[in-house]
Amino acid sequence: MGQRTSTPFQRAIDVIEALPLEDQETLIDLVHRRLIECRRAEIARHAAETLQAVREGRAKYGTVEDLRHDLLAELFDPSAELRARLRTER
Numbered sequence: 001m002g003q004r005t006s007t008p009f010q011r012a013i014d015v016i017e018a019l020p021l022e023d024q025e026t027l028i029d030l031v032h033r034r035l036i037e038c039r040r041a042e043i044a045r046h047a048a049e050t051l052q053a054v055r056e057g058r059a060k061y062g063t064v065e066d067l068r069h070d071l072l073a074e075l076f077d078p079s080a081e082l083r084a085r086l087r088t089e090r
Contacts, residue, residue, distance in 0.1 A: 006014075016024060053059040060070075 016027060019027065050059065062070075
């Protein structure tokens with residue numbers, strides 16, 4: 001039989017499977033909580049970027065219909081982005 005390739009991920013799984021079930025559950029809980037914190041940090045970073053864009057006047061405001069119109073215009077007319085920017089600067 002051929003030799004099985006062992007990736008870092010597979011080695012990690014092997015180590016986790018060797019743990020007692022209670023430790024595996026604790027590890028899952030820990031990883032889940034860390035993922036939640038990473039997502040929260042990402043959301044906070046995006047919020048800060050959005051607030052900065054608003055302060056700098058780079059954010060666009062409008063209705064969903066305005067967004068739809070702008071997206072379709074950009075899709076079918078490359079110069080539409082400039083017109084959309086000019087419209088928001090008025």
